[in-house]
Amino acid sequence: MITRAYTVAFQGIEARLVEVQCAVTPGLPAFAIVGLPDKAVSEARDRVRTALSSMAIALPSKRITINLSPADLPKEGSHFDLPIALALLAALDIVPRDSIEGTIALGELSLDGSLIPVLGALPAAMAAAEENRGLLCPKACGAEAAWVGNTQVIGAASLADVVRHYLGQNPIAPSEPGVVTATHHARDLRDVKGQERAKRALEIAAAGRHHLIFVGTPGSGKSMLAARIPGILPPLRPSEALETSMIHSLSGLLDEGGISRARPFREPHHTASMAAIVGGGRGAKPGEISLAHNGVLFMDEFPEFPRAVLETLRQPIETGEVIVARANAHVRYPCKFMLVAAANPCKCGYLTDPARACARVPQCGEDYMGRISGPLMDRFDLRVDVPPVAFTDLDLPASGDTSKDVAGRVAMARQRQNERYADFPDVSENSDAEGDLLEQVATPDKEGKTLLIQAAERFGLSARGYHRVLRVARTIADLDGDDHVSRTHIAEAISFRLNDAVQSP
Known part of the structure; x- marks a missing residue:
């Protein structure tokens, strides 16, 4: 038998x-x-x-x-x-x-x-x-x-x-769920001196899950800013925590059965291979973009990543999932993440400093940033120039909002989005809205519409860029507690889209 x-x-x-x-x-x-x-x-x-x-x-x-x-x-x-x-x-x-x-x-x-x-x-x-x-x-x-x-x-x-x-000789009691891992963020946004515009961009990106790129000289605080993102993000919802933990379970990242409510923050080194970033290898295991699902993928020294690795990010950014296709495997992983990139303006890093820049200015900057293709750069909703901080500012006492203050505003904005998209299972943040839904929730007033059209014509925004400006403006309105998108929201969204320091050639 x-x-x-x-x-x-x-x-x-x-x-x-x-x-x-x-x-x-x-x-x-x-x-x-x-x-x-x-x-x-x-x-x-x-x-x-x-x-x-x-x-x-x-x-x-x-x-x-x-x-x-x-x-x-x-x-x-x-x-x-x-x-x-x-x-x-x-x-x-x-x-x-x-x-x-x-x-x-x-x-x-x-x-x-x-x-x-x-x-x-x-x-x-x-x-x-x-x-x-x-x-x-x-x-x-x-x-x-x-x-x-x-x-x-x-x-x-x-x-x-x-x-x-x-056999009933010694029945085993059912297992109990592990302890929820406590979240503690020691890094406070208030530790960053100056950089108010970069902090504002960080808040907008966290509120709407928008992709963000920082460009600035070495030591200006790009990595320091990115390291404080976990402290301003809201905790994972139960369904998100379970889905994220399933991916981490396959990778052996769960600690003693505990499920964390903190959003993942992954920061791979720029020498990582394509299989490590996207997924693959033996058994087509999940890559960093899937391990960052519902969280943040921080890529420091962004232009130093291999060109092929960077280009593979384009489709997952748009679709929120990646299909790892190999000869003996064809698997699908979710990868709805917020991409945060940091880059120097050129190889030496001092393109904007006349006293320290090399003799190849501006060609060195064009060659270096040219490693990031136009289609990939077009997928960044927020582009921020991070200037060096003056030495005199470093001695000033800490000022500005704490991570807790910013996290409160981000949580309120996310709550507004959750309520708005409650009837749309595939949409949770403004960055997911598209088509008729985007037009319905993010259509600006008459003055805002005029400004957006003028900016699109003057700066040659692509259709993707046009819609990404609308999404960012909708997030800014949520942070302000406004139900409608106005000219002010459109203007701020455009200012982050058209930063000269990070335009791709």
Whole structure:
């Protein structure tokens, strides 16, 4: 008789149900695993055999066949150890067959039978809830998986504990969700001396999830400003936290099963590869843009990134998702992030300082900023020149709004947007609005419309640039608490769009 256990195979953040079939038949002793397993899955037979041996369970001298169905779906990862062991234990009449068929299992087996944590417990729990099944996983993964709430999660320390649980000898209590990670932002926006215009741009970008680029001389405070973004962003909503945590679960970034309400802040180095930024590599894992989902992707020294890497950002910025297509994988990851870039105006960094600029001015600046293509630069809603701070200003006491003050205004603006787009599931911030919806919520008054048309004609705004000005103006109006977009809001949005210091050639 064929026994069955169930587990999942991961395709992006989607967990697809896999049926693990086990047949013990007469014949020469053998242990075969079929169904497109990778090397880690194929090696499971040795781990399972040794783990069972440590429990004084000997395999029969027969032919054991494990089939992973559907057979045309690639199976990757060591989490198949536990369901294979369960199917085999059921075939040996050691555990009840009907009990394991109502459970999705995942976990890696140690040679002594203990269960080792694996990646992807949270997406697996989501799949278990959709299938109306329970989830069996290593004890260290239980707190993470229990956040789903719609399914019972059993976290076991060893295979022996699993057997005793199914036999009713020592039932395992369901796992409880991990502790929500506390958010503490030590960096305050008030620490930044001067740079009031850059602070204003930062507030607008945070309020509407607009893409932002800082350009300025070395030491002017670009990175310092960007590092204070987490302190002004509102916490993740429950649905956003769960979706973001699913991606982090696949990457092993969840700490002891705790889900953080803080928005991700990713800052990859400019030597990062395309696979590291966009996603890919072995198993088509998520990249930095997906790990920054619902948060911020900060790219310092922006022109120093390889040109091919920068150009791959163009489509994800527009669509909010990325499809990693490889010869053996074709997966989709969400990547709705706020891009914040920082760059020097030229290679030496002192293009605007006559006393320190090189002899190739202005050609050096055009060549350096030319590494950022026009279509990519067109996707930045806010372009800000960050001038050097005077030495005399550094000795002045801290002034201006604190991060807490700015965060309060940002939260109110986001709340207005959430209420406005409550009936549109794919739209949460002003940066998502487009088409008729954008025209409906961001159409300016007569004077504002005239100003926008004049600016578009004079400065040659693209259609994308035109609509991005409308989105930024809508966010500025939300920060001011206005229901309608006026000429003042349009003027400020245009001023951030047409900064001469960051125009691409």
